[in-house]
Amino acid sequence: MAQSFWDAAASLISATERHPFLVSMVDGTLSLENFQYYAIQDALYLTDFAACLHLLGDKMATVNEEASQRLHRFAICAEEDEKELHRSFFKRWNIDANDAKPMPNTLLYTSFMTSIVATRPVAEGFAVLLPCFWVYMHVGKCMLALRNKLGGSVHRPPQYDAWIDMYGGDEFERDVNEFIALVDGVAEGAGSETLKRMEEHFMMSCRLEYLFWDQAQCLMQWSI
Template sequence: MAQSFWNAAAPIIAVTEKHPFLVSMVDGTLRLENFKYYVLQDALYLTDFAHCLRFMGDKMADLDEHVSKRLYEFATGAEEAEKCLHKGFFKDWDIDDTDAKPMPNTLLYTSYMLRICSTECVAQGLAVLLPCFWVYMHVGKCMLKLRQDLGESVTRPPQFDAWIDMYGGEDFEKEVTDYIAIVDNVAKTSDASTVKKMQEHFIMSCKLEHMFWDQAQTLMKWPEIVENGKS
């Protein structure tokens, strides 16, 4: 059932896996400024993502204790493993991220995700979070292959390789496989209307994933609003 969501979003994913931000990370041409921007925004995103996973864990507590526990574990993984990677980068760069603010597409994505998780049923909430797992694993694998194809002649900052190794690695794949199975099982016991909504949320989150990398590619900022009301 979850595979049908992926199939429906396949055209978006096919474009995303070749996103210039991701490709340039592998071939070493991505500016470090853009990557730093991305990592700061991703750290903010992961805070809300972990909150959503815990919220889903709360909702599942009376329905399936095992799944509820696993969702809490996913939340901990997002905060500890993934954000630990980010914190390591900040230390390397001597960056204080405490005052980082979400940029437009970060806020758009997290607001949508938080709204669905807080106002819709468990099945829809689980589906809206799925692309963050599945798309990241997919692009990580694509980036691993491209890195192998390019060979050792290409040099890149160590942070780029660390990112590729995490999301293209076996440990993350195990997490993703488990989460897909949870969504799949919930979808199989949901009515047709709910499954349709799950697919809609999955596709929307895939679009927002792409836009998240667009944002880092262009270093998107909030418009400056001057006193007379003109931007």
């Protein structure tokens, strides 16, 4: 069932894998300033994403204890493994990101995601979180393939390669496939209206993934 959501979002996925931010990260033309902006906003996003996974895990506790525990482990992975990548970046750059504030598209995405997980049925919560897993794995694989195609002649900051290695790697792919299986499980017994909502939330999160890179591309700030 999750595959049908992905298929419905095909045009969004296609546009995302060609996003200038991602492509320029691989070909070495992306400014470090843009990547630093992105990393700070992504760290803020991951805090809320982990909170949503914990909340969804709590909701699943009385339904499927095994799935509940897996969701909490996913949350810990986001808090520890993924954010550790960001913390290593900040240490290397001598940046203190503790006082950073979410920019417009970060707040838009996290608010939407949190609202769905907190107020809607668990199946919809799974769907709204799925693109963060699946889109990142997909673009990670695409950027890995592009890096291999370009070969070793391109110079890029080591943080770019670390990002590609994490999200294009086998370990992240295993986690993504596990989450997809969980989504398929909750979708299996869902009615047509719930499935429609799940697809809508999935597609909206795909749009917001694209916009997240958009704001890093243009270094979006609050205008007032």
